[in-house]
Amino acid sequence: MKTSKLHSIKSKLIVISLLLLTVPLISLGMISYNKSKESLDELGAANLENSVKMVIEMIDVLNKEVKKGNLPLEIAQEQVKVTILGEMNDDGSRTVHNKIGEYGYMFVLDDTGNQIAHPQLEGKNSWDSTDPNGVKSTQELIKKANEGGGLTYFEWPLPNNENKIEPKVTYSEKDPNWGWTINAGTYMMDFNKPAQKIFDTILMIIGCTLIIGILIIWVFANNLSKPIQVVTKQMEYLAEGDLSKEIVRIKKRDETGKLAAAMNYMQENLAGIITNVSSATEHITNQSEELMQSASEVKEGSIQIASTMQELASGTETQATSVSDLSSAIQTFSKDIEEANISGKYIQDSSKEVITITKEGSQLMNSSKDQMIKIDQIVQDAVQKVQDLDIHSQQISKLVGVIRDIADQTNLLALNAAIEAARAGEHGRGFAIVADEVRKLAEQVSESIQDISTIVTTIQDESSVVVQSLQSGYTEVKNGTSQIEATEEKFQDIEKAIMEMANNIKSVSEKLTSVSIKSQEMNTSIEDIAAISEESAAGIEETSASSQQTSASMEEVADSSNNLAELAENLNELVRQFKLPK
Structure with a gap:
């Protein structure tokens, strides 16, 4: 009588132990990953907000100089643009020197959606710009700024690859001096890069733990199931009527050892009974014949x-x-x-x-x-x-x-x-x-x-x-x-x-x-x-x-x-x- 490997005690012990080891590790890893991701998202959002507030503070300082007559308004505004982005190129674009993350940058809008400062779209109106999900991104940014500032989530093409669209988060706040909507935005993947490293580390720890755990579980399950397998094999011989096999020798003192001793005793008694019955039936057969x-x-x-x-x-x-x-x-x-x-x-x-x-x-x-x-x-x-x-x-x-x-x-x-x-x-x-x-x-x-x-x-x-x-x-x-x-x-x-x-x-x-x-x-x-x-x-x-x-x-x-x-x-x-x- 052959037993399926999936139904053996050894397999069940290994499966249960792996579940007990794997489920907590995976749960703990997912919780740690999500917590790290949330913390990084909060840190990134705070970084965007701080960048916007610093620009507003700089505008406030320059605006005071303008009011004193020490600095023309146009030069003050251009100085802000150069500070947050960089000098304007001949083609009307600006090279971003102060990036937020790998792809993030700052830009400025007015209340009608005109790009006051932008790496590629400066001087253009983006009031009707819409992402693939139907979000009016420019209008949402201006709305958040008028409401006192906040984060807006939408999808936007990467600066160097317009065919690749990624989720983006932008913090917006309105400058009280010039009426500008100051925006600091970056892509979510910039926030999640450290989280991905944490996730890889968690996977590595889980993998090493599983390998070590599987080895320990395998040794333990094998040590526990091997005597049972020996006893089971001997019982199969007995079930088939084969009493010629040697008795099982298991030195353990636990239940498996007691089971082997009881089976050996049964085998010896059964062999004696069958021998006596065989002799008696042979004698009866001869006499009857x-x-x-x-x-x-x-x-x-x-x-x-x-x-x-x-x-x-x-x-x-x-x-x-x-x-x-x-x-x-x-x-x-x-x-x-x-x-x-x-x-x-x-x-x-x-x-x-x-x-x-x-x-x-x-x-x-x-x-x-x-x-x-x-x-x-x-x-x-x-x-x-x-x-x-x-x-x-x-x-x-x-x-x-x-x-x-x-x-x-x-x-x-x-x-x-x-x-x-x-x-x-x-x-x-x-x-x-x-x-x-x-x-x-x-x-x-x-x-x-x-x-x-x-x-x-x-x-x-x-x-x-x-x-x-x-x-x-x-x-x-x-x-x-x-x-x-x-x-x-x-x-x-x-x-x-x-x-x-x-x-x-x-x-x-x-x-x-x-x-x-x-x-x-x-x-x-x-x-x-x-x-x-x-x-x-x-x-x-x-x-x-x-x-x-x-x-x-x-x-x-x-x-x-x-x-x-x-x-x-x-x-x-x-x-x-x-x-x-x-």
């Missing part, structure tokens, strides 16, 4: 005896019934044997006729074999003679080729002789006639040779066909001879089998005669067996009833033993869930 096995064996023996008795009873009854049927069957069987004996003699006579026919078939097969051998020899001679004819035809073809060549040469010589006779003129006319006759004779020879060549070619083709046919016939004759030889062997096998069958039939006929005699003797014995079987059936039924009663009793004992074994096994399963020390 032996009892159940014995009861089962007795039950099975009784069931087997009862079953055997029932089978014997049924068998004897059936036997008694069947014996009578068997007696009738034996009589019928004897008659069938006599008929079979007669049929066997008839088959024996028939088999002799079959043997005679088989011998005649075998002799015919021998004659066919001799005829096939003669045919084979004749076909071989015919093939050889046709092959010789083919050879002679080829020789004739060669002679025809020679004669054709001679005829061609004769024809060529006759042609040459005719040409020579023509050259000889009248003297060669007779020779030309002879040459022409020779040429005609050569042409006739050539044509005859062509016919002879065609005839010889035809003879060769026909002889090739005859050779192929004779070879095929020769192959078939060989196959026929082989088949006749195989058939002859089969006839010989058939003859042997039929002779063996005839001998067997003769033997069967003799045995059937013997069986007929024995069956009559068996019929007499079967009648005696029927009487004995009826007496055995009655005794077997009584034994079967006793065996059934014994089987029922043993079944009850076996069921009780089985239930006891199941209970012991269930208890054993529970005990096995515990892991005991070795």
